[in-house]
Amino acid sequence: MKINGVSYRTIWLAADGAGVEIIDQTRLPHEFVVITLRSSAEAEAAIREMWVRGAPLIGAAAAYGLALAAREDASDAGLAAAYQRLHATRPTAINLKWALDEMIAALTPLPVGERVAAAYARAAAICDADVAQNAALGEAGCAIIAALWEKKKAAGAERINLLTHCNAGWLATVDWGTALAPVYKAVEAGIPIHVWVDETRPRNQGASLTARELNWHGVPHTVIADNTGGHLMQHGMVDLVIVGTDRTTRDGDVCNKIGTYLKALAAKDNGVPFYVALPSPTIDWTIADGVREIPIEQRSTREQTHITGKAADGTLVEVQLSPDGSPAVNYGFDVTPARLITGLITERGVCPASREGLLGLFPERG
Numbered sequence: 001m002k003i004n005g006v007s008y009r010t011i012w013l014a015a016d017g018a019g020v021e022i023i024d025q026t027r028l029p030h031e032f033v034v035i036t037l038r039s040s041a042e043a044e045a046a047i048r049e050m051w052v053r054g055a056p057l058i059g060a061a062a063a064y065g066l067a068l069a070a071r072e073d074a075s076d077a078g079l080a081a082a083y084q085r086l087h088a089t090r091p092t093a094i095n096l097k098w099a100l101d102e103m104i105a106a107l108t109p110l111p112v113g114e115r116v117a118a119a120y121a122r123a124a125a126i127c128d129a130d131v132a133q134n135a136a137l138g139e140a141g142c143a144i145i146a147a148l149w150e151k152k153k154a155a156g157a158e159r160i161n162l163l164t165h166c167n168a169g170w171l172a173t174v175d176w177g178t179a180l181a182p183v184y185k186a187v188e189a190g191i192p193i194h195v196w197v198d199e200t201r202p203r204n205q206g207a208s209l210t211a212r213e214l215n216w217h218g219v220p221h222t223v224i225a226d227n228t229g230g231h232l233m234q235h236g237m238v239d240l241v242i243v244g245t246d247r248t249t250r251d252g253d254v255c256n257k258i259g260t261y262l263k264a265l266a267a268k269d270n271g272v273p274f275y276v277a278l279p280s281p282t283i284d285w286t287i288a289d290g291v292r293e294i295p296i297e298q299r300s301t302r303e304q305t306h307i308t309g310k311a312a313d314g315t316l317v318e319v320q321l322s323p324d325g326s327p328a329v330n331y332g333f334d335v336t337p338a339r340l341i342t343g344l345i346t347e348r349g350v351c352p353a354s355r356e357g358l359l360g361l362f363p364e365r366g
């Protein structure tokens with residue numbers, strides 16, 4: 001995507017062909033800082049501390065993390081140890097395990113001396129595939145928006161109002177994004193679209209990252225408190241919802257940022273179409289029941305009790321929100337059952353949130 005006219009991905013190979021460069025998303029929206037990862041330990045930290053985040057980008061970062069690990073020790077044991085360290089960074093996004101499995105499958109058949117070059121090549125291919133998949137799902141989602149716009153335009157509407165939760169934009173992937181890819185494609189198609197941006201407590205990925213993206217891209221948007229969406233839906237101010245996902249089961253249950261389930265309930269109650277956008281590496285074909293089988297990350301309660309923002313003098317400051325001694329709990333994700341989902345938007349098209357729907361698009365998984 002473009003930032004002030006300059007094209008960026010979220011992760012790329014450094015000019016020296018060894019380091020891996022990322023945008024430090026903990027510094028956004030107020031500071032744009034690029035970090036060069038030079039070790040597998042730094043790649044682990046980047047994922048664990050959410051310098052990079054978002055399921056597809058976590059996968060891409062893990063892939064390059066294993067390439068950095070291969071430079072350190074390309075033996076079977078060395079790669080296996082790095083796999084475990086990277087896999088342990090965050091538990092929910094299945095893209096992490098998917099990417100690590102892809103890397104191991106590509107490297108272990110090779111002589112040790114060929115593994116570093118192959119690792120960087122496979123990591124680059126994983127990134128390129130993510131970009132292509134998200135562009136394709138963006139087109140599929142844009143068709144949904146376009147059809148809805150035709151109806152709304154005929155009824156006299158001036159724009160399409162879309163609500164999204166958290167950040168499932170290009171900052172959550174290598175490029176294009178998932179939930180926001182259809183928005184960018186709709187903007188390219190000249191459809192007047194406005195985005196309601198859930199701030200998404202506690203880390204505020206919506207307010208700090210989705211708003212940042214849409215601001216850079218010139219897409220009309222409004223940041224709202226997480227609890228506002230239901231009210232907007234009751235008053236006909238939301239035409240559709242598109243969110244991302246960190247892991248979707250073979251039966252269509254969707255794990256996404258905490259609060260997604262509540263938006264889906266409100267959408268169902270108000271007859272608002274609720275779509276989930278995902279590239280296929282986000283599908284966990286090994287599980288069916290998302291509520292019971294998907295591990296939900298719990299993060300530091302400091303993310304809940306404190307917040308960081310820009311002070312009047314432009315410096316970034318952290319302040320405490322709740323009183324000393326008041327306990328907090330910080331669940332990172334929840335699961336939206338398939339019954340609440342209108343459709344899944346994938347790189348192969350749109351399908352119902354069901355085993356039959358997914359197998360219709362991915363028959364090789366049958």
Ligand SMILES: CSC[C@H]1O[C@H](OP(=O)(O)O)[C@H](O)[C@@H]1O
Pocket residue numbers: 053054055056165166167168169172173177178179205243244245246256257258332
């Ligand atoms: C396209 S994946 C985006 C997905 O990832 C976010 O989680 P986190 O920021 O904690 O990595 C959130 O669940 C988004 O929907």
